[in-house]
Structures are given as structure tokens and as C-alpha cells.
Amino acid sequence: MKFVIQKQAFIIQLNHVTRAIPSKATIPILQGIKITATNEGITLIGSDADISIESFLPVDNESYDLSIEEEGSIVLPARLFNDIIKKLPKDEVVIESDDFYHATITSGSATFNINGQDSESYPRLPDIEIDQQINLPPLLFKQMVDQTVFATSNQESRPVLTGIHLTANASSITAAATDSHRLSLREIPTDLPNGEDSFKPITIPKKTMVELTRMIDDNGKLAFAVTEQQVIFFLENLTIFSRLLEGNYPDVYRLIPSSHQTELVLNANNFLQAIDRASLMSHESKNNVVQLEIGEDNVELSVKGNQVGHVAEEIDYKKAEGDAIIISFNPDYMKDALKSFGDVDIKIQFQSSIRPLLMSQDLEDEVPHSQLLQLLTPIRTHHS
Amino acid sequence: MKFVIQKQAFIIQLNHVTRAIPSKATIPILQGIKITATNEGITLIGSDADISIESFLPVDNESYDLSIEEEGSIVLPARLFNDIIKKLPKDEVVIESDDFYHATITSGSATFNINGQDSESYPRLPDIEIDQQINLPPLLFKQMVDQTVFATSNQESRPVLTGIHLTANASSITAAATDSHRLSLREIPTDLPNGEDSFKPITIPKKTMVELTRMIDDNGKLAFAVTEQQVIFFLENLTIFSRLLEGNYPDVYRLIPSSHQTELVLNANNFLQAIDRASLMSHESKNNVVQLEIGEDNVELSVKGNQVGHVAEEIDYKKAEGDAIIISFNPDYMKDALKSFGDVDIKIQFQSSIRPLLMSQDLEDEVPHSQLLQLLTPIRTHHS
CATH class of the missing domain: 3.70.10.10 (Proliferating Cell Nuclear Antigen)
Structure with missing residues (x-):
């Protein structure tokens, strides 16, 4: 693998992906970031057990000034890699890996050599067929999360209350959060393809919602899709996979x-x-x-x-x-x-x-x- | 005791004095701030075992818009008092205490009643006769501390190395700091009344120096005096008393x-x-x-x-x-x-x-x- 990229634009995407990466993971390879170079661009993946974030940096996006010299992939220690990129002396960065999972990062007169891992050992993201993405208004969605997330429970004794519950209505989405002492409810108008049948009610972990709002571009794309066990959010060049919380969410409307x-x-x-x-x-x-x-x-x-x-x-x-x-x-x-x-x-x-x-x-x-x-x-x- | 004061100017002085006040003190009354009202103004005192800070707010300083309605003094819980003053609704604050050490803080429609302590139980600051204050250039002094303080030791095994060592020369002062792995030396020009005899070499605790630099006004007054066991810094309306570190400071110049x-x-x-x-x-x-x-x-x-x-x-x-x-x-x-x-x-x-x-x-x-x-x-x- 070998590619050349502009530092600043690369750092923004690294920051997004490393949001998912735990500082201490029970599965050691999850402390790494997976980097894949194809002739179309670079894919970065970070994940913990609950959230996975994938960023795609296409060669045709000028801000990256990306040139792929050799396809390939590697997993590198995420925190260290991130710190190194941020402190490199020049804007142009060359990243290269060999068959022994050694990576070389060069910028100006500085050359870092770091030991990586085989990308084949990295857990695969679910390969899901998405029929339909449901569009969301970015700014209102962020507001909805901010206005409800504080009321989620911190107690793991009733896991379903640690998340935000989303329900589809005819032409709106409602978010609910409660720790049983208080309840927050916020509705936002949204065009739903099939009204209240657009998706079944889901409960999304608080962490997913908080990290997501930090990545949302107010004027960019925001859409999502719900599968049996996951919710997937689609941003401009980011895909966020999150598990759903299981259990029956209380009927909060009757309160x-x-x-x-x-x-x-x-x-x-x-x-x-x-x-x-x-x-x-x-x-x-x-x-x-x-x-x-x-x-x-x-x-x-x-x-x-x-x-x-x-x-x-x-x-x-x-x-x-x-x-x-x-x-x-x-x-x-x-x-x-x-x-x-x-x-x-x-x-x-x-x-x-x-x-x-x-x-x-x-x-x-x-x-x-x-x-x-x-x-x-x-x-x-x-x-x- | 009763006085009326402007909130913002009062907060600045409270912040200075509370720098000395520990959040947990072995001597409980030291978690308090001593407030004394006389017809000349208000005196605030905060202290831990090592540093005492006294601030005087004179009635003739317009920024406080201070009016003393009754002389007296009280010790109030410092952190709480500080938080209350900061959050009061109006600029004008009335502070009053009765003979039972109850204080009333009034601003707009809010009235706080807090229990204080007898100011007679508060440790007295040393009553020292100062012959002569030695003037210091504020900006250079701050620079001198910043350029040396990091080299002080954090290890209590040799306490004298945890401070900054000051020496008088003919027309300058030198600061030294060392943790025995490194040494920082900075000299600044100063008019000394008696040259190198102006004061004997002293070692001042790191904490005193750091807190002091945060209070120094670049264009204000800065002077000090050394007594047998203490150093006293004089700022515009602040007096900072600090213990000195005992023990022989190593002869760093030969290094x-x-x-x-x-x-x-x-x-x-x-x-x-x-x-x-x-x-x-x-x-x-x-x-x-x-x-x-x-x-x-x-x-x-x-x-x-x-x-x-x-x-x-x-x-x-x-x-x-x-x-x-x-x-x-x-x-x-x-x-x-x-x-x-x-x-x-x-x-x-x-x-x-x-x-x-x-x-x-x-x-x-x-x-x-x-x-x-x-x-x-x-x-x-x-x-x-």
C-alpha cells in the first residue's frame, strides 16, 4: 500500500473515525484503525463493540490531493497514528506499508516507522443491503438529540433506558428519553417515505447519538436505515453503524x-x-x-x-x-x-x-x- | 457588619484571595474566607498553612462603589461564598452579618443566609515590621518564574529543591530551579537598594511563585520583603505571605x-x-x-x-x-x-x-x- 495525501483534510477524517476507537479495547485489534487504499480512494475504519465508523476519501475530492501509488491495506495503532499525522512537519504526507505490516510515514525530513497488523484480522463490517435511506434534517436532528439526551438513564440495570427511542409518525420523527425520574420528548418534521411504517421504533445507544451529532455537518447529507439489529447513519462521506438497544421501551406517551x-x-x-x-x-x-x-x-x-x-x-x-x-x-x-x-x-x-x-x-x-x-x-x- | 459593593470588582478580589484557600483543610476554619469591614474599606484574607493572601478594597476606590454601613468581621465558607457572589442576579450586593455569625447576602430579589464563624478564631497573619520593600519589574519577574519553575523537583525527599531559589546580585536577581536532572537559571535586572546585601538567598515554594504570577498586573506594583521565615509580596492592593523552604540550596553555579x-x-x-x-x-x-x-x-x-x-x-x-x-x-x-x-x-x-x-x-x-x-x-x- 502506498499513497500521498494532504495532512489537514486527512486529520479531519481521522478524527471522525477515531471517535469510535476505544483507548482500551478487550479485542486488541480494535485499538487500531483500518486503512485501505484502492484506486478509488482511501477507506478508514474505526470500531468498538457498539459503534463502527467508516470514512471514504475519494481520489476525485481535491481537498485530499490524494494519489494512490499502490493498493493495499493495514491496521495501525490508532492513537499513535493520529498523533503522528497531527505533528508532521509538512502538508504532504506519504504513507506506505510493506508485506510485513510495517508502515512508513514520511513528511519533510521526518520518517516514522510503525508496526501494524494484518487487515485480514480486523473484524468485518456487516455487509447489508439497504433498500432505502430515510433523509433527516441535520440541524433539527442535532437539536432533537441535544434536547433529549440528558434525560437518558446512566444505569445499566435497565439498558433500554440508556438510549434515545425514535418513533416514526406520519410526517415526523419523535425522540424520547427517560431515566424514570424525568422524560424528554421532541418531535421534528421529516419526509418519511412510508409514514409511520417507514421504520419500526428503535432505541439507539446514547454514545452513538452524541458522537453522531459531533460529526453532522449542518448543511450536509444526513440519512439513516434500520436493519434487524442495527441502525446505519449516512453522512457526506461517513457511514456510522451502531447496535440497537434491546428490550421494550416504556409507553411514555401515557405519562x-x-x-x-x-x-x-x-x-x-x-x-x-x-x-x-x-x-x-x-x-x-x-x-x-x-x-x-x-x-x-x-x-x-x-x-x-x-x-x-x-x-x-x-x-x-x-x-x-x-x-x-x-x-x-x-x-x-x-x-x-x-x-x-x-x-x-x-x-x-x-x-x-x-x-x-x-x-x-x-x-x-x-x-x-x-x-x-x-x-x-x-x-x-x-x-x- | 454591613456593606454594599459592586459584584464584578468584588469577584476579582475574591478570586485572588481564594487562590490560597485549600478545598480540604486540616484546620477547618482555613476553608473559610475572613471578611473585615472598617470605615476605610474591606479586607479579605484567605490562607492555607503555606500561603496567606490579603486583599484590601478601599472605600475611595470607585470601582467597588463600596459603602460601609457597619464595621465588623466574619469568616464565611470560601467556596460557597464565592459561588454565591458570582451567581447573584444584580450588580449591587449587600452583605450583612449578625452577632450569631449568620451572614445575609442580598442582590435583587435573591436572599442567601449562610452560617459563618467567629473571625476571632481565624489564625492571625504575622504582624511584621517591614523596613524596606524591594521593587521588582512585574513582566520580567513573571518571565523569570515561567522560565525556571518547570525545573523544580516534585519530590518531597529534598524539599528545598521543590522551590525557586532567589539570589541578589549587585544590580540583578537570579532565579534557580533544579530537580538534579536539569537546571534552569534566569537573571533579571533590578534596582537593589543594597546590591547583593539587599536580601539573603531564599527558596520560595513553587506554589507561591505560580499563584503569584497569576495575580501580578504587568503594569502594576510589585515589591517584596524577606523576613526570617517568610517572604512577603506586595501588589497593588494585595499582600501575599509565604513560608520559605528550609535547607541548603545546592551551589548550582559550579555545575x-x-x-x-x-x-x-x-x-x-x-x-x-x-x-x-x-x-x-x-x-x-x-x-x-x-x-x-x-x-x-x-x-x-x-x-x-x-x-x-x-x-x-x-x-x-x-x-x-x-x-x-x-x-x-x-x-x-x-x-x-x-x-x-x-x-x-x-x-x-x-x-x-x-x-x-x-x-x-x-x-x-x-x-x-x-x-x-x-x-x-x-x-x-x-x-x-
Whole structure:
């Protein structure tokens, strides 16, 4: 194998592929990056047990200034190879390997020789026939992941809750995430080839979603396909294979309350800052709880006395309707939920101090299929 | 105690003082910040066993917009107090304490109540009569610390080597640091009131020097005074007290070689980058060693074969004079030394492959009393 390539454009693709590569792998060859040169271009593959990322660098893409001098392939230690390429002295890099899996990397007057492995020992990516790719709007998809991923569970006791659950509707996709204390739901409009039959509901590991959003080009291609055991995302010149999480995802829609006793309208960002302040005191307690009291004509946020002290703040609001209520919750969960809305007005609907509260944007005219809902279970205290 | 102050200017001083405050202190009250209000202004004190920092905020400094409504003092939990002040909603902050060591912090509609401690229980700073402060050039002093501090030892077995050693000369100060593998020496010109008798040689803990450089204003005041057991630095409105390290500092000047067999002149920054590249391979070995070979008409840097691979690079140089030599050294130590020079030409002088190499700037006309020397002991390999 021998090829010549431009350093900067090569580094971008190396960075994408090494996202999948674990620093410590139980299967040693997975700490490597597989490099294959054909007359059409270079293919880079990185993988752990769960995610595989493949990048194709075509000879006809000028940014790589790629010339293939000899076809072939090799597996090289990924972290070291990446570090070497980044620190090479010149823009032009020559990469060459011999029949003994020795690679030579030359740039300017520097020559690295590193020992690689036979690419035949590298696990093969599944060879799947894809009938149809489903296009996704890149920017909205990233937003959808950002607005839900924090609510996924970190506990491996119920693996299916550690992922984001995607469902096809007639002309939209909905993402759900819940750790059973809170629920995030976001719908985005999408052209689906067969409406709600376009794909069966799937649960994708959190890590896949996070790494994916880091690779998505806002103005580039984004599509996906679902197979029996995998989801495959297609970006401009990247293909991301991920396993799916098994298990029945809970029916989250039935958790959404259909009525409320109290409604509060306020600016999400101002409320976030007040919660952030109050949480300084709740973090000093064993039970990390803040209390919100909606009274006749004021709204107060407080953390009751602990050994360090206490805090109270009157909250600015746009509208408060319905019954007076005192409700307590985890401020860190509330901060996550508020951040997902940004600097807009939201309405918070309360049923009672022991039932989940529901947050949504306060809009005159809703954008169809764009709803964001955050549900948060309160904490029962002796006040409740 | 009660006073009103502007948040932003207050935060800057809080940040300075909390530099000294440990997150976990064996003496619990040292996790606090001591706040004293008098009609002249506010004094903030933070301390650990080794460093104490005092900041004075005078009423006549407009940036604080300070008004003292009641004199008094209190000790408050430093980290929490700092976090609260930073997150307050308005610029104006009211801080008040009662006779039971309860403090109230009010800003806008937020009110924090935190429990403090009696300021009488806080250790007193030494009340020292200072005859004379010795002025220092702020920018050069910071440079001097940056160019030497990395060579201090991290090993507590010889505590005096964990500090920077300062010596007074006729019209300059010299800083020395050594971990016994390398030595950094930097001289800066300074007006000394009594020449080399201005102060006896002292060794200041690394932490003091590092924290100090972060507080120094390049255009502000910088002076110091030495007492029997302490050094005190005076900045615009800050006073930093530090213990001195005990023990005899080695006579480092006798380590500087007076002759050489080989001299190499090259750009420090280019050489740094080559060392950085080569170190990628040496880091893969147990013994982290790179080899420099100065031959008849080329200079080569290399890392010999290890299980991962090897690297060789021809080095650009301006001048090479004297005997051919092969010498090996720790690339990370060499990187530290090279960084201290910046992007300038340096000369490296070699006596033999087992004697220390000496680095200095390659200048036509030296700036008096501004010399920077870096000495590095080579590593003996089977090539030596």
C-alpha cells in the first residue's frame, strides 16, 4: 500500500473515525484503525463493540490531493497514528506499508516507522443491503438529540433506558428519553417515505447519538436505515453503524398529563439562573431539593434551612393561573430541562405537588410537528 | 457588619484571595474566607498553612462603589461564598452579618443566609515590621518564574529543591530551579537598594511563585520583603505571605560547564517541534529517550527501535562546530527547556555524551543581566 495525501483534510477524517476507537479495547485489534487504499480512494475504519465508523476519501475530492501509488491495506495503532499525522512537519504526507505490516510515514525530513497488523484480522463490517435511506434534517436532528439526551438513564440495570427511542409518525420523527425520574420528548418534521411504517421504533445507544451529532455537518447529507439489529447513519462521506438497544421501551406517551390545576408562564433562561443560584444551597444538603411556591400573587423559589444556611428568591413570571401550590424537585434535573428550551417563554403545568410537572414552549402559533416536552417528577418532602 | 459593593470588582478580589484557600483543610476554619469591614474599606484574607493572601478594597476606590454601613468581621465558607457572589442576579450586593455569625447576602430579589464563624478564631497573619520593600519589574519577574519553575523537583525527599531559589546580585536577581536532572537559571535586572546585601538567598515554594504570577498586573506594583521565615509580596492592593523552604540550596553555579567540544546553533521552536514528534515514539518505550547525532554535515534526531516502531528526522540548523557527538536525553525535559526560549535562535553546547549540555540564547549583543541558561543531564545508553 502506498499513497500521498494532504495532512489537514486527512486529520479531519481521522478524527471522525477515531471517535469510535476505544483507548482500551478487550479485542486488541480494535485499538487500531483500518486503512485501505484502492484506486478509488482511501477507506478508514474505526470500531468498538457498539459503534463502527467508516470514512471514504475519494481520489476525485481535491481537498485530499490524494494519489494512490499502490493498493493495499493495514491496521495501525490508532492513537499513535493520529498523533503522528497531527505533528508532521509538512502538508504532504506519504504513507506506505510493506508485506510485513510495517508502515512508513514520511513528511519533510521526518520518517516514522510503525508496526501494524494484518487487515485480514480486523473484524468485518456487516455487509447489508439497504433498500432505502430515510433523509433527516441535520440541524433539527442535532437539536432533537441535544434536547433529549440528558434525560437518558446512566444505569445499566435497565439498558433500554440508556438510549434515545425514535418513533416514526406520519410526517415526523419523535425522540424520547427517560431515566424514570424525568422524560424528554421532541418531535421534528421529516419526509418519511412510508409514514409511520417507514421504520419500526428503535432505541439507539446514547454514545452513538452524541458522537453522531459531533460529526453532522449542518448543511450536509444526513440519512439513516434500520436493519434487524442495527441502525446505519449516512453522512457526506461517513457511514456510522451502531447496535440497537434491546428490550421494550416504556409507553411514555401515557405519562403525559392531560389536565392541570396550576399553570405558570415565565422566561426559561431567567428561571434557569434562579434555579442555578438556589442549587448552590441545595447541593450542600444530602437531599438536593429546591421548593417552588406559587401563591396568590407571588412565586417563590427556596431551599429550606440546612446546616450551611438557606436561600429564598422571588421569581419573575409572566402569568400564574389556577390553584396555589407548593412543589419540590431536583434543581439539576430542572436546569437540564430549562436549558433545552433556551431563552424563550415556557409554560409549566402542575397537577399536584406529587404528580409530574409538564414544561412546553409558550407559543401563540405552534410550528407543526416541532413540539418539545419536558416532564419532571417532583420529590415528596414533609411539606407535600 | 454591613456593606454594599459592586459584584464584578468584588469577584476579582475574591478570586485572588481564594487562590490560597485549600478545598480540604486540616484546620477547618482555613476553608473559610475572613471578611473585615472598617470605615476605610474591606479586607479579605484567605490562607492555607503555606500561603496567606490579603486583599484590601478601599472605600475611595470607585470601582467597588463600596459603602460601609457597619464595621465588623466574619469568616464565611470560601467556596460557597464565592459561588454565591458570582451567581447573584444584580450588580449591587449587600452583605450583612449578625452577632450569631449568620451572614445575609442580598442582590435583587435573591436572599442567601449562610452560617459563618467567629473571625476571632481565624489564625492571625504575622504582624511584621517591614523596613524596606524591594521593587521588582512585574513582566520580567513573571518571565523569570515561567522560565525556571518547570525545573523544580516534585519530590518531597529534598524539599528545598521543590522551590525557586532567589539570589541578589549587585544590580540583578537570579532565579534557580533544579530537580538534579536539569537546571534552569534566569537573571533579571533590578534596582537593589543594597546590591547583593539587599536580601539573603531564599527558596520560595513553587506554589507561591505560580499563584503569584497569576495575580501580578504587568503594569502594576510589585515589591517584596524577606523576613526570617517568610517572604512577603506586595501588589497593588494585595499582600501575599509565604513560608520559605528550609535547607541548603545546592551551589548550582559550579555545575555550569566552562568549556565545550561541540556547539550547535538552531531555532528553538523548530527543534521543539522535532523533539515533540520524536517523543511520540519514545513515549511508547519504557525508557523515554531520544538520540541526537551531530555528524560531519548533518544533525539527526532519532528514537531507536522499540516494539511499536522507530523514527528519524534530519534537523535544520544554523551552525554546527566542533567534534561529532551522539547524545541521548529525555525529550520532555528538552521540550520544557526549549519552550522557555520561545521562537529564537539558541546555541547548545556539548562537552561529551555523558556531561550536561548547556543551552543559551544565540545573541550578537547580550542584554546585561538578562541571561537565561538551561542545563540538561544526558541519559547514558549503550550507545554512549
